[in-house]
Amino acid sequence: MKLNAKDFWLAGLAMFVVVVFFPVLRGEFLYWDDDGLFVQNPYFRGLSPIHLQWMCTTFWYGHWQPLSWLSCALDYTAWGMNAAGWHLTNLLLHSVNTVLVYLLCLAGIKEARGRYGFAMLAALFWAVHPLRVEPVAWLATRGYLLCTTFCLLTVLSYIKEVSRRKYPLIALLCFALATFTKGIGMMLPLVLLLIDWFPLRRITSIRTSFRCAIEKTPFFMLSMVTGALAFLAKKAQGGMAPVDIYGPVKRFGQAIYGIWFYLSKTLFPVGLSPLYYKRPEPGFIMVSLLLTAVTVIFLFLFRRKLRPVVIALGSFVLLIFPMLGFTQSGAQLFADRFTYLAAVPFSVLLAVGLARLTGVRRLVGCALAATLLFFSIQTFSFSGVWGNSLSLWHYAVVQDENNVQAHTGMGKALVSLKVYDEALKCFDRALAVDPNCAAARLNRALLENETGAYEKALADVNQALAAQRLILGDKIRMLISRGQIEENLGLDEQALADYSAVIDDQGSDPFCRLMALQVRARLYLETGCLAEGRADLAAMLELPDPDGGYQCKAKRILTELKKIPEE
Numbered sequence: 001m002k003l004n005a006k007d008f009w010l011a012g013l014a015m016f017v018v019v020v021f022f023p024v025l026r027g028e029f030l031y032w033d034d035d036g037l038f039v040q041n042p043y044f045r046g047l048s049p050i051h052l053q054w055m056c057t058t059f060w061y062g063h064w065q066p067l068s069w070l071s072c073a074l075d076y077t078a079w080g081m082n083a084a085g086w087h088l089t090n091l092l093l094h095s096v097n098t099v100l101v102y103l104l105c106l107a108g109i110k111e112a113r114g115r116y117g118f119a120m121l122a123a124l125f126w127a128v129h130p131l132r133v134e135p136v137a138w139l140a141t142r143g144y145l146l147c148t149t150f151c152l153l154t155v156l157s158y159i160k161e162v163s164r165r166k167y168p169l170i171a172l173l174c175f176a177l178a179t180f181t182k183g184i185g186m187m188l189p190l191v192l193l194l195i196d197w198f199p200l201r202r203i204t205s206i207r208t209s210f211r212c213a214i215e216k217t218p219f220f221m222l223s224m225v226t227g228a229l230a231f232l233a234k235k236a237q238g239g240m241a242p243v244d245i246y247g248p249v250k251r252f253g254q255a256i257y258g259i260w261f262y263l264s265k266t267l268f269p270v271g272l273s274p275l276y277y278k279r280p281e282p283g284f285i286m287v288s289l290l291l292t293a294v295t296v297i298f299l300f301l302f303r304r305k306l307r308p309v310v311i312a313l314g315s316f317v318l319l320i321f322p323m324l325g326f327t328q329s330g331a332q333l334f335a336d337r338f339t340y341l342a343a344v345p346f347s348v349l350l351a352v353g354l355a356r357l358t359g360v361r362r363l364v365g366c367a368l369a370a371t372l373l374f375f376s377i378q379t380f381s382f383s384g385v386w387g388n389s390l391s392l393w394h395y396a397v398v399q400d401e402n403n404v405q406a407h408t409g410m411g412k413a414l415v416s417l418k419v420y421d422e423a424l425k426c427f428d429r430a431l432a433v434d435p436n437c438a439a440a441r442l443n444r445a446l447l448e449n450e451t452g453a454y455e456k457a458l459a460d461v462n463q464a465l466a467a468q469r470l471i472l473g474d475k476i477r478m479l480i481s482r483g484q485i486e487e488n489l490g491l492d493e494q495a496l497a498d499y500s501a502v503i504d505d506q507g508s509d510p511f512c513r514l515m516a517l518q519v520r521a522r523l524y525l526e527t528g529c530l531a532e533g534r535a536d537l538a539a540m541l542e543l544p545d546p547d548g549g550y551q552c553k554a555k556r557i558l559t560e561l562k563k564i565p566e567e
Helices: 005-020 022-026 035-038 049-057 066-079 081-110 115-127 130-135 139-164 169-179 187-195 207-214 217-239 248-267 280-302 306-324 336-342 345-356 362-387 389-398 406-417 421-431 438-450 454-464 470-486 490-504 509-527 530-541 548-559
Strands: none
Touching: 005 022, 005 081, 005 115, 005 207, 005 345, 005 362, 022 081, 035 139, 049 066, 066 081, 066 139, 081 130, 081 139, 081 345, 081 490, 115 248, 115 345, 115 362, 130 336, 130 362, 139 169, 139 336, 169 187, 169 217, 187 207, 187 217, 187 306, 207 530, 248 280, 248 306, 248 336, 280 306, 306 336, 306 345, 336 345, 336 509, 345 362, 362 389, 389 406, 389 490, 406 421, 406 438, 421 438, 438 454, 454 470, 454 530, 490 509, 490 548, 509 548, 530 548
């Protein structure tokens, strides 16, 4: 695709996006995955072979995303743990993606007069939409941004290469990079088949459709590998809802409702929240099923006249399919970030629609410009909400006062600010709504331990550990926390038992075992068990410690212990 002089708009397009999302640059690491993924995680902080091996093999927090981890390692190398630098990378990636969406819109309206303006308006509809705030402002969603970059490059390269009757080798390479970044693009090969049907018109018969499908065999193989790894990552996290608890019928109903949920939020972005966890009512699901049936029949009957609409809706459904809840895990049913890649086809459809308009083009253009201005103001404001944990969770509580996770997150943010009385009220509100919320129970226990209410803390952490379907990583952290509370109560034997349970569990993350060995070694040494303490310190030297902090401390203590004769 050749760019002419009018493409100076690209720079203006990117700068406009930067201005709209400027508040994200003042953002912090959030007490919502950011802390576990980055702040408390030493494994990605470097580019050594040990760090790279970890990036390629880990299912940390239920994700397999080697290239996303690599981008975080580069951020750490450049900025350390300065959140502003990380947010700048997110914002630049979003600006790059906006330009790629613009180029994709241009590819869909090659011959239209005024196509540059149409493509710019359509790209901005995607870029400044309030649904884009979550993936841009939340550092934990880096994979969505980077994977979308490679997916858009895949589509652009594919269109260019097959138009020249060449095998799409560059597109295959871009798709391979996308699969190593995040699993959200695993359905892209089917989207490429839709593009073959229209607008490329490569599929005109059963023979040509078979040939196009065979051509994409390497794409499908990569997609299956990505899907398998994404499934294993979610399963390894331990939070996937079993079929006997959340059955196929409920998952199907949630998925159909989810499609209309995202379509409605795209047209009317109101009531957005960082966390949607309320399951849809049966009546809404029935309405969604009816609307789906009517829409499918209508599009099938008029498929030739409405080809652009069929392609856009079909691509949207395919791209968002992996996030519709068939492998439901955790409390969150829907998320704004899931539309980041899936909503791109709507911008291409918008550009095509603008190019085909005649008499009312100016009126529609003015209405769209006004809508974009409204979206930009809304996005600018919403970006500020995501600036820190307190403002984010306060916003979520305002949206839904029964949001248990929001109350818990706000409590954690207040604890970090040492506003203990208000934090305790937040945890109490969360448990009043859901007494079985293990996260709220554990965080209240940690707060009670911090303020000296050790008996209450022990009771709370015991109830948290009794919760059903605990994720392994959460259980491990709870055991370590309970051991520390038991130490404060003078229950050294129970504390040693909890630390030992973490250390002896081969499923424990090595870093958690390292922490448990350190606290058990300290407890042994404080109670005069020098031999056991030495053994734990020596065991720490056998475990991976990427930043070397734990092992450095262990070596120093071992050196001091050598001056003390063994019993």
